[in-house]
Amino acid sequence: MLIRLDPASGVALFDQLAGNIRASIVSGRVRPGERLPAARELAASLDVNVHTVLRAYQELRDEGLIELRRGRGAVVAHDPRDYSELTAAIDAVVAQARAHEVPPAALAALIREAYQ
Amino acid sequence: MTETTADVTARASSTRSRAITVGAIVPIVVTALAAVITASWIPELPSPVAVHWAGDTPDGYGNVWLFILMPLVICTLFALFVVAMSSRPTESGLLTANQKFVLVTSPWMAGLLSVGLGGTLWVQRGLDDAAEASGGAIWMLWGLLAGFAMAIPAWFLLPPSDRAVVTGEPPAAMDFAPTELVSWSRSAKVGRGARAVIASVFVMQFVLAFVLAANGEPAWTVLLVVVAVLLVLVAATFYWRVTVDRRGLTVRSALSWPKTTIPADEITDVAVVDVQPVAEFGGWGWRWGADGRTGVVLRTGEGIQVTRANGKRFVVTVDDASTGAAVLAGVRSGG
Incomplete structure (x- = not known):
């Protein structure tokens, strides 16, 4: 699982972190049942505060993507939820955005708008 | 020629x-x-x-x-x-x-x-x-x-032993912004071949202990102590986490020991290699190969190999080794 955070982007680090892990899970790059690094370990690895990692993990748990177990750390949820249609739809939307030269930030804003 | x-x-x-x-x-x-x-x-x-x-x-x-x-x-x-x-x-x-x-x-x-x-x-x-x-x-x-x-x-x-140095494939280094925070990690566990060997060793030990106990030989208690020590060693070297970040390459057992970190600035070369545990390292686990390489060798297949400034080479078998190697090459080049 590759995590890349940009402190200069203006998006909160925990949000970026949750986004990175979410993308890895939804795309299937990390499989159900796979163990994620312990929060303290990941925080040291990225050189961020441990609360940043914990907050990202809690967000993902609330979405049902990971399970947090005391002493066992974070595990990708076994729930066999199928995201393949969502992944395909996202690919299609991104392709459309590229064709119409809509930048990523604008596309994200459009999606957020559509949610409300 | x-x-x-x-x-x-x-x-x-x-x-x-x-x-x-x-x-x-x-x-x-x-x-x-x-x-x-x-x-x-x-x-x-x-x-x-x-x-x-x-x-x-x-x-x-x-x-x-x-x-x-x-x-x-x-x-x-x-x-x-x-x-x-x-x-x-x-x-x-x-x-x-x-x-x-x-x-x-x-x-x-x-x-x-x-x-x-x-x-x-x-x-x-x-x-x-x-x-x-x-x-x-x-x-x-x-x-x-x-x-x-x-x-x-x-x-x-037999033919002379192969002294060819395993060089592997160099990864395409990933580009990182200087302020970007980076971490790549995978969990890794012992492969099927090694699990079969471990299981058969334990079965043999238990059968032997049972036969000794049935014959009234007190040695069976010694054998159980040996089994207990082996169990601890197996537990410590069964599950691992391989991490690549700005600090370098870290390979750590799930029990936190054993563990090793190879600092990024000591690494002179990164490669993706194909590992044959028995042929190259004589088995599985924390190994020393006859060609001077050290390695955490858990299964046959892809792994990350790093060469240190002192010429020593270290190998770890891990899935998606090409991504890990690309990240390591990226942080090493000072991105």
């Missing part, structure tokens, strides 16, 4: 037939001959025969067929293992030093068991009672010498 594919194929097939000769045919023929010879002594041997010696006098007795057949059975089983292990020569059609070492163990064992056990039967010919036997112990020494007399020529019959 350029080498054609045909040259390599020819060399690989010669290597394979020499490996089968050394690892299987010679030991099986020698132990089979020994079985025929020792069986021909049966009319002259006492029954039961001495099978265990305390110094130069026997202190254990058993059926004569035990010693006639044991070398053949053990060496045949071992031959199957070593031939399977060396059936795939290296890219240049040779064998690794590890493969050669395991192969010559096969004729070594054939010499040791045939002469060692056969000799203790030889000294019992013509006796009415095996308890009168003497002079058996020295045959274990002759057996050892016979083992080396077979193993040393066998080493030279």
Whole structure:
């Protein structure tokens, strides 16, 4: 699982972190049942505060993507939820955005708008 | 001098037939001959025969067929293992030093068991009672010498060991902004081959402990302690996490020990390599290869290899090694 955070982007680090892990899970790059690094370990690895990692993990748990177990750390949820249609739809939307030269930030804003 | 594919194929097939000769045919023929010879002594041997010696006098007795057949059975089983292990020569059609070492163990064992056990039967010919036997112990020494007399020529019959340095494929370094925070990690666990070996070792230990306990031998408690120590070692080296970040490459057992970190600024080269645990490292776990590499070798297949400034190389087998190597190359180049 590759995590890349940009402190200069203006998006909160925990949000970026949750986004990175979410993308890895939804795309299937990390499989159900796979163990994620312990929060303290990941925080040291990225050189961020441990609360940043914990907050990202809690967000993902609330979405049902990971399970947090005391002493066992974070595990990708076994729930066999199928995201393949969502992944395909996202690919299609991104392709459309590229064709119409809509930048990523604008596309994200459009999606957020559509949610409300 | 350029080498054609045909040259390599020819060399690989010669290597394979020499490996089968050394690892299987010679030991099986020698132990089979020994079985025929020792069986021909049966009319002259006492029954039961001495099978265990305390110094130069026997202190254990058993059926004569035990010693006639044991070398053949053990060496045949071992031959199957070593031939399977060396059936795939290296890219240049040779064998690794590890493969050669395991192969010559096969004729070594054939010499040791045939002469060692056969000799203790030889000294019992013509006796009415095996308890009168003497002079058996020295045959274990002759057996050892016979083992080396077979193993040393066998080493030279095999092709020279492959000293080619495993260089692997260099990854395409990932580009990172100087302020970007980066972490790549994967969990890794021991592969199927090693799990089968571990399981069979434990089954054998438990069967042995059970047999000893059933015979009233107090040694079974020692065996259980050995099993407990082995369990701890297996537990400590079963699950791992491989992490690549700005600090470098960290390989850490799920129990936090053992653990090693190779700092990014000490790394001079990163590559993706294909790892053959038994041939290159003689097994699984935290290993030292005959070619000087250290490694956390958990399964056959892809791994990340790093070379340090002092020339030492370290390998870890991990899924998606190409991404891990690309990240490591990226942070190393100061991105």
